[in-house]
Amino acid sequence: MKTPFKLDAHPRRTHPPLSSPPAGYFDQLPAQVMARLPRADAPESAAGWRWLALLSPALRTGLASVAVLGGFAVSFFLSGPPAVSPAVASAASLDAVPHTELIAYLLTSGARVESSDLAALTDANPGIAKQFLAATDAELTEALDAQPSEDLLYL
Amino acid sequence: MEDHEILLKFQDPASRNLAFNQLVRKYQSKVYWHVRKMVVDHDDADDLTQDVFVKVWKHLENFRQDAQLFTWIYRIATNECLNFLSSKRRKFLLPLTDVGAELAAKMEADPALAGDEIELKLQKAILTLPDKQRLVFNLRYYDEMPYEQMAEVTGTSVGALKASYHHAVKKVEEYVTRHTAD
Structure with a gap:
């Protein structure tokens, strides 16, 4: 039978018999600790931010979120007005082309204006026909009635 | 130097560093071995002992003296050890x-x-x-x-x-x- 181990019967030590720290360790430790202490002038340079340390972690997180969102808002305002939409830009650039060149292009390039093109044009700008077509509603109705039904699909 | 002398000198900015140096010299061995017994490894014990004294420095101004200085330092060292071991456990799951x-x-x-x-x-x-x-x-x-x-x-x-x-x-x-x- 095993002899039960009794702690009281075991020679007592002040600490476990682990290997001692390196020679001179306790002579150097105070200097190492002193070197790690926050310097007296350091808090002054960071005095402007010291109030941050006094806030609770939750408040600091909230403050950081507000700062990020504020940054986004400022960058949005500083980025200027939104760019002109492509449709408006293309209409403006087409306006700059002289009429004679447009007609020459349409006559020589083989481009064919379909009813669907006209339909899309009037859909984008309902009053465009009034700029070049001085017709009354009755005349327009008569002209439309004379069109083949498949071409009216888009009008 | 007695604890009350160290604390008195620590209150004076002119003798603060000297007083703290005395405090470290007085308690470094006890703190080191208290920590070493818990973490076994010398390097870990060295890091933690330094951390303990840095914390003591930061909070000594607010030490209320309703406990012994030695007991208060031991409490800081104990918390550092327990935090170290639990964070080690968390870190490596x-x-x-x-x-x-x-x-x-x-x-x-x-x-x-x-x-x-x-x-x-x-x-x-x-x-x-x-x-x-x-x-x-x-x-x-x-x-x-x-x-x-x-x-x-x-x-x-x-x-x-x-x-x-x-x-x-x-x-x-x-x-x-x-x-x-x-």
């Missing part, structure tokens, strides 16, 4: 026994324990205790700290500490008996 095994392996590799089989068994047995119970065991068995002072260090009642130490001794004795050849 290790269960309690694995950290104990890691510490035991370090203990086994220590040349100071080579050849002393019973002492090595005893140290391994102590390392099987949960961190807080091991702390109680160390304070009572090695430091022979009175229970009242231990209560101040650990924030636990005297009765609970007595029970914890009693169970720790039983566990240690059983472990060494079980692992010792006839």
Whole structure:
């Protein structure tokens, strides 16, 4: 039978018999600790931010979120007005082309204006026909009635 | 230098560094061995001992002196040790026994324990205790700290500490008996 181990019967030590720290360790430790202490002038340079340390972690997180969102808002305002939409830009650039060149292009390039093109044009700008077509509603109705039904699909 | 002298000098900015240097010299060995018993490895003990004194420096101005300075420093050291061990466990997702095994392996590799089989068994047995119970065991068995002072260090009642130490001794004795050849 095993002899039960009794702690009281075991020679007592002040600490476990682990290997001692390196020679001179306790002579150097105070200097190492002193070197790690926050310097007296350091808090002054960071005095402007010291109030941050006094806030609770939750408040600091909230403050950081507000700062990020504020940054986004400022960058949005500083980025200027939104760019002109492509449709408006293309209409403006087409306006700059002289009429004679447009007609020459349409006559020589083989481009064919379909009813669907006209339909899309009037859909984008309902009053465009009034700029070049001085017709009354009755005349327009008569002209439309004379069109083949498949071409009216888009009008 | 007495504690009250150190504290008095610490209040004066002109002698603050000198006073703190005296404080470190006075308590460094006790703090180091208190930490070393918990973490075993010298490098870890060195880092933690320095951390403890940096914390002492930061909070010494607010030390209310309703406890002994030594007890207060021990409490800081104890918390640092327990935080270190639990963060190690969290970091590597290790269960309690694995950290104990890691510490035991370090203990086994220590040349100071080579050849002393019973002492090595005893140290391994102590390392099987949960961190807080091991702390109680160390304070009572090695430091022979009175229970009242231990209560101040650990924030636990005297009765609970007595029970914890009693169970720790039983566990240690059983472990060494079980692992010792006839």
